[in-house]
Amino acid sequence: MNTFPLFFKLDNQPVLIVGGGEVAQRKADLLSRAGACITILAPKISDEIQALLTDDRHALITEHYDKKYIEGKRIVIAGTDDEALNHQVHADCKALNIPVNVVDTPPLCDFIFPAIVDRNPIVIGISSNGKAPVLARLTRARLETLIPQGYGKLAKLAGDMRDEVKSKIPTLTGRRQFWEKAFEGKVSELMFAGRSVEAEQALKQQLEQTHQQLISNSDIDQNATHSAKPAKTTGEVYIVGAGPGDPELLTFKALRLMQQADIVYYDALVSDAVLDLCRRDADKIFVGKKRSNHAVAQQGINQLMIDAAKSGKRVVRLKGGDPFMFGRGGEEIQALRAASIPYQVVPGITAAGAASCYTGIPLTHRDHSQSVRFVTGFLKSGEPNNGFESLTNPHETIVFYMGLHSLVRLTTGLIDAGRSPDTAIAIVSQASLPTQQVMTGTLQNIVAKHDANPLPTPALLIVGEVAKLHDELAWFGEHIVNTDQQAHALNMI
Ligand code: SAH
Numbered sequence: 001m002n003t004f005p006l007f008f009k010l011d012n013q014p015v016l017i018v019g020g021g022e023v024a025q026r027k028a029d030l031l032s033r034a035g036a037c038i039t040i041l042a043p044k045i046s047d048e049i050q051a052l053l054t055d056d057r058h059a060l061i062t063e064h065y066d067k068k069y070i071e072g073k074r075i076v077i078a079g080t081d082d083e084a085l086n087h088q089v090h091a092d093c094k095a096l097n098i099p100v101n102v103v104d105t106p107p108l109c110d111f112i113f114p115a116i117v118d119r120n121p122i123v124i125g126i127s128s129n130g131k132a133p134v135l136a137r138l139t140r141a142r143l144e145t146l147i148p149q150g151y152g153k154l155a156k157l158a159g160d161m162r163d164e165v166k167s168k169i170p171t172l173t174g175r176r177q178f179w180e181k182a183f184e185g186k187v188s189e190l191m192f193a194g195r196s197v198e199a200e201q202a203l204k205q206q207l208e209q210t211h212q213q214l215i216s217n218s219d220i221d222q223n224a225t226h227s228a229k230p231a232k233t234t235g236e237v238y239i240v241g242a243g244p245g246d247p248e249l250l251t252f253k254a255l256r257l258m259q260q261a262d263i264v265y266y267d268a269l270v271s272d273a274v275l276d277l278c279r280r281d282a283d284k285i286f287v288g289k290k291r292s293n294h295a296v297a298q299q300g301i302n303q304l305m306i307d308a309a310k311s312g313k314r315v316v317r318l319k320g321g322d323p324f325m326f327g328r329g330g331e332e333i334q335a336l337r338a339a340s341i342p343y344q345v346v347p348g349i350t351a352a353g354a355a356s357c358y359t360g361i362p363l364t365h366r367d368h369s370q371s372v373r374f375v376t377g378f379l380k381s382g383e384p385n386n387g388f389e390s391l392t393n394p395h396e397t398i399v400f401y402m403g404l405h406s407l408v409r410l411t412t413g414l415i416d417a418g419r420s421p422d423t424a425i426a427i428v429s430q431a432s433l434p435t436q437q438v439m440t441g442t443l444q445n446i447v448a449k450h451d452a453n454p455l456p457t458p459a460l461l462i463v464g465e466v467a468k469l470h471d472e473l474a475w476f477g478e479h480i481v482n483t484d485q486q487a488h489a490l491n492m493i
Contacts (some may be wrong), residue, residue: 003112003129011035011380014072018065018089019079020045023103027077028052030113041069042080067092075111079103106130115140119151121159141240145252150192154183154416157191157200161207162377167210178210184260186342187235191415192256193344235262237280237336239329241322241348245271246432250351263308265301269320269458271433278316298328302335320458322350326376326401350374352399355431355460360473361440368465369397377403377410384409388417397464404429404459407450411443414463419443424467440470 017024020042030036037057045060071074078089090108093100102108114125115136128136169175190199236259243249245391261282268288287301308315323329336343358361363372377400379385391398403410415421421444441449
C-alpha cells in the first residue's frame with residue numbers, strides 16, 4: 001500500500017483549483033459535492049464552471065497564478081495545460097506543506113482522487129495509485145452494480161437510530177448482531193424496495209423485540225428456572241425472473257437477492273450459468289416442469305416455498321424469463337398471500353425480448369408492425385389455444401410461447417383464420433444461449449423446413465413481417481446461428 005486511504009473532511013474548507021477548463025471543472029464538481037469552498041484561479045474560466053459554482057461560498061478569480069492564492073488552503077489542485085505552471089504550483093505547495101494534486105501527474109501528487117461509489121453517507125473510494133485509472137473505474141462499475149441504491153438511506157437510518165440502539169442494547173456483541181440482522185434482513189430489503197417508512201418501522205420493531213428479549217432473559221437469569229427461546233421470525237420469498245439464459249441479462253436486483261438466498265427453487269428454464277450466480281451455500285432445488293414431466297406439481301412448489309419461509313429462510317424462486325409472463329408467478333403469489341408470507345417479485349427479461357434483440361427481429365417496426373401479442377400455445381388445462389380469430393391483423397407481430405411442438409396447428413390455424421400464407425415467421429431456439437439458433441420462413445413453408453431440420457426447445461415463434469428483418473439486422477457473432485445461412489455455408493464448402 002503506497003498511499004493510505006483517508007476520508008478527508010472538506011465541508012466548508014477552502015480549496016484552490018488552478019485552471020479554468022474541463023479538468024478543473026471535473027474536480028470542482030466532485031469537491032463542491034463534498035461541501036468545499038472552491039476558489040478557481042485562471043485567466044479564463046469556462047462557462048460550465050461559472051454555471052457550476054454559483055454558490056456564494058465559491059470564488060472565481062480570472063487572473064494569472066500567484067503564490068499568494070495558495071496560502072491557507074486545505075488542498076490545492078493544479079489542472080492547467082501548462083506543465084511549467086503545474087510544476088510551479090507543486091513546488092509552492094510543498095514549501096508551505098499544503099497537500100497538492102497535479103492532475104494526471106502521479107509523481108506530483110500528495111493525494112489521489114479515487115474512483116467513487118457514492119451512497120452517501122456510505123462512500124467508497126477506489127485507487128490504482130495512478131497505475132491504471134481505467135481499471136479503478138471498471139472496479140467502481142462492478143461495485144456500482146453490487147451495491148443497491150438504497151444503501152445510503154439505510155446508513156442514514158442506522159445513523160439516526162444509533163444512540164437509541166446503544167441505550168437499549170448494552171453489549172457490543174449484542175449491537176453487532178442487531179445491526180447484522182437489520183442490514184441483511186427485512187429492514188434492508190424494505191429499504192432497497194423503496195419502502196423507507198416501513199423499513200424504519202421494521203427497525204424500530206426489531207429493536208423493541210431485542211430489548212424485550214434482553215429484559216426477559218435477565219429476569220430469567222435472575223430466577224434461573226428456564227431458558228429463553230428467541231422468537232422465530234418468518235423468512236421471505238423472492239420470485240425472481242432469471243431471464244432467458246444469458247447471465248448478463250439478469251437484473252442487479254435479481255443478482256443481489258440470489259446472493260442472499262438460503263434456498264433456491266429453480267425451473268427447467270434456468271440456465272446453469274445463472275444458477276451458478278446464486279449464493280454458494282444456498283440449497284438449490286430443481287422443481288422444473290418440463291412438458292409432460294411435472295417434477296413437482298405447482299401446489300407442491302407453493303407448499304415448499306411456504307414451509308421454507310415459515311422456518312425463517314430466505315427463499316428465492318428462480319423462474320425462466322419474467323415471472324409474470326406465462327410463468328405462474330401470479331399463482332404462486334396468491335398462495336403466498338394466503339399463507340401470509342412476505343414476498344417480492346423481480347421482473348426478468350422475457351424470452352421474447354431476448355429472442356427479438358439477439359436475432360435482429362424487432363417486435364415492432366414502424367414500417368411493418370404497430371403492435372405485439374404474446375400468446376401461449378396451450379391453456380391451463382393443457383388444451384391447445386386455438387383462438388386464432390383475433391390474430392389476423394397483418395400489421396401485428398405475434399409471439400407464441402410454448403408453440404414449437406404445435407407448429408402445424410398454429411400455422412394452419414392462422415392461415416385458416418385469414419392470415420396470409422406468405423406471412424413471415426421465425427423460430428428462435430434457445431434464445432440468448434450459446435446454442436441459439438434461428439430459422440426463418442413463411443406460415444406456408446416453415447413446417448417443412450423445420451421437419452427437415454428440427455430445432456431444440458425452448459423455442460419461440462415470431463410471426464409477422466418483422467421476421468423478414470432478421471436477414472438484414474442480425475448480428476452474426478459466434479452466438480448467433482441462422483440455420484439457413486449455416487446450410488448455405490456448408491454447401492459452399
Ligand atoms: N416466463 C418465461 C416463459 C415461460 S413459458 C419468459 O418470460 O420467458 C416457457 C416458454 O418460454 C417456452 O416454451 C418457450 O416458448 C419460451 N422460452 C423460454 N426461454 C426461452 C429461450 N431461451 N429461448 C426461446 N424460447 C424460450
